[in-house]
Amino acid sequence: MKKILHQLIVIIGCLVMTTHAFAQDAEALHETGRSFMRQGDFPSALQAFDKALAIKPDAIDILKDKAFVYYLQRDFASTIELSKKITEREDADAQSFQILGLAYKAIAETKESEKMYKKALTRFPKSGALNCDYGEFIAASNPADAIKYWEKGIEADPNYSGNYYFATKYYAQKGNIIWGLLYGEIFVNIESLSKRSEEIKTILFGGYRKLFDDLSILDNPKQNGTPFEKAVAQNLSDLTSFGRFGITPEMLTALRARFILNWYSNSQSKGLVFPLFEYQRRLLRQGHFDAYNQWLIGTNADAQKYTQWVQQHGEEVKGFQQYQRSNLFKIPAGQYMLH
Numbered sequence: 001m002k003k004i005l006h007q008l009i010v011i012i013g014c015l016v017m018t019t020h021a022f023a024q025d026a027e028a029l030h031e032t033g034r035s036f037m038r039q040g041d042f043p044s045a046l047q048a049f050d051k052a053l054a055i056k057p058d059a060i061d062i063l064k065d066k067a068f069v070y071y072l073q074r075d076f077a078s079t080i081e082l083s084k085k086i087t088e089r090e091d092a093d094a095q096s097f098q099i100l101g102l103a104y105k106a107i108a109e110t111k112e113s114e115k116m117y118k119k120a121l122t123r124f125p126k127s128g129a130l131n132c133d134y135g136e137f138i139a140a141s142n143p144a145d146a147i148k149y150w151e152k153g154i155e156a157d158p159n160y161s162g163n164y165y166f167a168t169k170y171y172a173q174k175g176n177i178i179w180g181l182l183y184g185e186i187f188v189n190i191e192s193l194s195k196r197s198e199e200i201k202t203i204l205f206g207g208y209r210k211l212f213d214d215l216s217i218l219d220n221p222k223q224n225g226t227p228f229e230k231a232v233a234q235n236l237s238d239l240t241s242f243g244r245f246g247i248t249p250e251m252l253t254a255l256r257a258r259f260i261l262n263w264y265s266n267s268q269s270k271g272l273v274f275p276l277f278e279y280q281r282r283l284l285r286q287g288h289f290d291a292y293n294q295w296l297i298g299t300n301a302d303a304q305k306y307t308q309w310v311q312q313h314g315e316e317v318k319g320f321q322q323y324q325r326s327n328l329f330k331i332p333a334g335q336y337m338l339h
Contacts, residue, residue: 029051030065132162158336239258288316
């Protein structure tokens with residue numbers, strides 16, 4: 001009896017070890033496929049994923065990567081076929097629906113996209129990415145509804161950059177100066193190195209120029225805004241004298257330094273916590289505020305002067321860049337200003 005029991009234990013142990021070895025092989029093949037995918041070698045990536053799936057046919061992460069490689073190859077029919085199977089699974093995540101949405105967008109399949117996004121947001125209402133994608137999907141036909149989804153995405157996932165990108169453009173176009181400026185600056189701090197960041201910096205510069213061309217733009221938020229909007233608008237109105245110097249990084253540094261000092265000493269803004277202002281205050285205290293404002297609008301204000309400033313202030317630039325890399329801008333959950 002003991003001998004039989006011992007044999008059973010040995011057999012079970014071998015099975016466990018074999019299963020573990022197969023799992024490791026699948027993981028190694030999956031990572032190999034991802035490496036090929038990053039290199040742009042999509043046929044080799046698919047071969048590696050197929051070998052991994054031969055070992056673990058239900059591995060959803062491998063299936064998602066395979067669907068995404070199909071998309072990158074512009075094989076949208078295969079992307080859709082595989083992604084639809086994935087999104088039917090109980091363990092499908094928000095990213096699974098995103099991949100399907102990308103394929104539908106590529107072939108302009110609006111009817112199926114609408115059904116898919118509604119289903120996805122029913123399952124994942126707090127997905128910043130899905131709210132962002134659906135907002136972009138309906139923006140052309142219904143921008144008033146699109147901004148609602150971008151705002152939902154910001155509230156649910158405040159560190160997902162895409163919703164700020166689209167919300168900034170929406171508010172800038174609608175003449176909502178406060179949220180165009182605030183969301184734009186949040187965006188460039190979260191997504192600081194992308195092409196979209198340069199686009200939003202241009203919008204920010206234009207926003208400050210519009211503000212000082214016509215300060216009456218603040219009248220509506222001062223009178224009809226939320227307590228937060230009223231406090232921001234009043235604080236900016238109190239600093240109108242700065243506008244006569246033109247929109248330069250130096251002017252912006254002086255204006256915003258005074259704004260932050262006023263914000264944290266004014267009873268009207270007491271208790272109104274806003275992460276962007278907290279970040280600006282830290283930059284002021286650490287001595288990086290000049291370099292930060294140069295980084296923010298320098299190129300758009302005067303590219304030649306900005307280049308000269310960078311050359312003449314190498315240590316300041318280096319110090320700010322090091323601070324920026326080691327103190328990534330993050331918004332704590334729950335710090336969302338309703339408007």
